[in-house]
Amino acid sequence: MGKLTARLEEWKKKPFLLRIGLIMTGISIFFIFVGIFVTPYDPEAMDASSKLAGISFKHIMGCDNFGRDVFSRVLKGSATTLFIATGTIGIGITGGILIGAFAGYFGGVLDELLMRINDAALAFPSVLLALVLISLFGTGKYQIILSMGIAFIPSFARIVRGEFIRYREMDYVQQAKLIGAGSFRIMFVHILPNTFRVLVSSILIGFNNAVLAEAGLSFLGIGVQPPDASLGRMLSEAQAYLFSRPGYALCVGGTLIFIILGFSFSGEGIGRKV
Amino acid sequence: MKFIIKKAASLLITLVFVSLLVFLSFEFIPGDPASSLLGTQATPEKVEALREEMGLNRPTLVRYLDWSSGFIRGDMGTSYSYHIPVKEMVGGKVPITLALTLLSFCFTVMIAIPLGIYMAKHAGGRLDSFLGVLNQIMMAVPAFFAGILLTFFFGLVLHWFTPGGFVSYEVNLGKFFSYLILPAIAIAIPKSAMTAKLLRGSILEQSELDYARTAYSRGNSTNDVLWKHLLKNAMIPVITFLGMVLADMIAGSIIIEQVFGIPGLGRILLTSIANRDYPVVQAIIMILAIAVNLINTIVDIIYHQIDPRIKYQ
Numbered sequence: 226m227g228k229l230t231a232r233l234e235e236w237k238k239k240p241f242l243l244r245i246g247l248i249m250t251g252i253s254i255f256f257i258f259v260g261i262f263v264t265p266y267d268p269e270a271m272d273a274s275s276k277l278a279g280i281s282f283k284h285i286m287g288c289d290n291f292g293r294d295v296f297s298r299v300l301k302g303s304a305t306t307l308f309i310a311t312g313t314i315g316i317g318i319t320g321g322i323l324i325g326a327f328a329g330y331f332g333g334v335l336d337e338l339l340m341r342i343n344d345a346a347l348a349f350p351s352v353l354l355a356l357v358l359i360s361l362f363g364t365g366k367y368q369i370i371l372s373m374g375i376a377f378i379p380s381f382a383r384i385v386r387g388e389f390i391r392y393r394e395m396d397y398v399q400q401a402k403l404i405g406a407g408s409f410r411i412m413f414v415h416i417l418p419n420t421f422r423v424l425v426s427s428i429l430i431g432f433n434n435a436v437l438a439e440a441g442l443s444f445l446g447i448g449v450q451p452p453d454a455s456l457g458r459m460l461s462e463a464q465a466y467l468f469s470r471p472g473y474a475l476c477v478g479g480t481l482i483f484i485i486l487g488f489s490f491s492g493e494g495i496g497r498k499v
Numbered sequence: 500m501k502f503i504i505k506k507a508a509s510l511l512i513t514l515v516f517v518s519l520l521v522f523l524s525f526e527f528i529p530g531d532p533a534s535s536l537l538g539t540q541a542t543p544e545k546v547e548a549l550r551e552e553m554g555l556n557r558p559t560l561v562r563y564l565d566w567s568s569g570f571i572r573g574d575m576g577t578s579y580s581y582h583i584p585v586k587e588m589v590g591g592k593v594p595i596t597l598a599l600t601l602l603s604f605c606f607t608v609m610i611a612i613p614l615g616i617y618m619a620k621h622a623g624g625r626l627d628s629f630l631g632v633l634n635q636i637m638m639a640v641p642a643f644f645a646g647i648l649l650t651f652f653f654g655l656v657l658h659w660f661t662p663g664g665f666v667s668y669e670v671n672l673g674k675f676f677s678y679l680i681l682p683a684i685a686i687a688i689p690k691s692a693m694t695a696k697l698l699r700g701s702i703l704e705q706s707e708l709d710y711a712r713t714a715y716s717r718g719n720s721t722n723d724v725l726w727k728h729l730l731k732n733a734m735i736p737v738i739t740f741l742g743m744v745l746a747d748m749i750a751g752s753i754i755i756e757q758v759f760g761i762p763g764l765g766r767i768l769l770t771s772i773a774n775r776d777y778p779v780v781q782a783i784i785m786i787l788a789i790a791v792n793l794i795n796t797i798v799d800i801i802y803h804q805i806d807p808r809i810k811y812q
Contacts, residue, residue, distance in 0.1 A: 348792050357780075445754060445769055447773070
């Protein structure tokens with residue numbers, strides 16, 4: 226019991242925004258996780274009798290133009306969106322750490338060359354860069370992850386490089402060198418863990434951008450392809466029935482905003498604490 | 500002046516770099532444009548003849564120089580799908596996307612700067628916290644969803660405009676702009692929320708510095724200090740950010756054009772990607788890249804003019 230109250234005290238000390246954000250993110254992840262295993266209806270099952278049905282106890286978000294349960298599809302679509310965002314950030318952060326670490330740690334010509342390419346890529350808005358890459362790789366779930374992942378590398382590389390430049394002259398790095406630690410060991414065992422604090426908040430911001438970018442690309446019809454559901458794709462379908470059933474678009478858009486808000490509140494909260 | 504020349508040179512290098520990337524990346528796509536053009540009628544002889552005619556058999560470097568010098572002269576090649584010059588397809592659409600982007604930018608500045616100043620002046624107050632939360636929510640609204648909500652409210656509930664309607668700037672300039680207002684607002688909503696938040700933080704940061712305290716101690720009123728001292732310094736990070744926002748809006752307008760059915764650059768870009776019409780894709784990407792990089796350079800120059808302490812690295 227004592228432990229529980231202590232935990233509660235600790236929780237109360239956290240910034241208000243962080244608490245709200247964590248609760249919202251928790252709710253989203255809980256629903257999405259449950260949705261992977263069980264949904265109220267089969268997200269693909271069409272039911273001609275309930276085409277564009279409104280919100281009811283039977284279908285809490287109504288049905289789409291094929292009579293498919295929107296709530297079940299939202300669960301499945303959110304899972305796809307989060308999967309793509311996670312993959313994107315995974316590629317972005319891995320590439321960013323590799324490029325940023327080498328450029329920042331070694332400096333010199335390597336730094337100059339890598340950062341020239343990086344800045345040329347960074348000069349493009351990431352959605353535009355992802356669009357170019359999609360036109361090369363084609364559409365589909367994994368192509369989107371690859372395209373967006375590459376488009377996200379430059380911004381992470383810049384942040385990691387800055388951190389490595391800051392740490393490379395520090396005493397502990399010099400001492401590690403004296404003991405005879407190799408460059409790779411210093412870069413990835415000694416310096417990298419110190420950059421985590423900065424990385425966490427940029428990962429949260431990046432995650433939000435990835436969710437937004439995926440939704441945007443799928444909305445344009447060049448992202449996730451059917452039968453995969455995605456929030457962006459569902460929104461573009463819902464737009465056609467805006468007049469007859471505005472609830473469809475509102476439910477899908479509301480879910481998207483809820484997920485993004487959860488992450489942005491958490492990121493904001495962590496940022497204020499640091 | 501030296502600074503401007505340096506910046507212009509750097510812009511040129513970046514653009515050469517970008518054009519190389521754009522050209523080379525389309526070199527590595529699987530599939531031969533000649534055989535895809537011929538479709539089912541492709542025979543090895545016909546493909547070979549067409550390749551020769553399109554100049555595809557020449558070395559990559561020669562074709563790059565040909566393409567880039569053509570681009571500078573305004574010759575952007577021929578569309579694979581429509582067999583008309585790319586310039587004809589793209590040229591008329593540039594003003595539409597440009598107008599949309601500039602209008603969104605004006606709205607962003609008009610909303611964000613007064614809002615940011617107001618929030619900073621009343622920092623800690625109830626309205627400030629309320630606006631802070633509202634801001635956070637607005638930042639989370641994707642522009643295309645804001646577009647859908649605006650279409651629903653103004654188009655279907657209030658009947659102020661016809662969803663999907665559009666009037667060309669050549670027919671009626673006033674009507675053309677009136678159809679761009681809502682899309683521009685949709686783009687401006689999340690961007691102005693971000694800008695206002697940044698400006699508020701920036702003003703508050705400046706207000707804690709020594710010079711601000713000195714200004715207060717000399718008996719200046721809050722307003723005097725804010726308008727005469729703080730704002731000038733506080734605007735520096737905001738201007739950089741606005742430059743990024745403007746560049747981002749060019750990409751954002753592609754999505755918004757789709758929501759409101761505006762036939763701008765975004766729509767041709769999307770159909771060309773779907774049709775694998777690479778000359779058109781290359782041309783549009785290059786136009787957008789030039790626009791984005793030009794904006795970045797101009798922002799850097801303005802930045803330098805405001806604060807000469809900023810050195811060119």
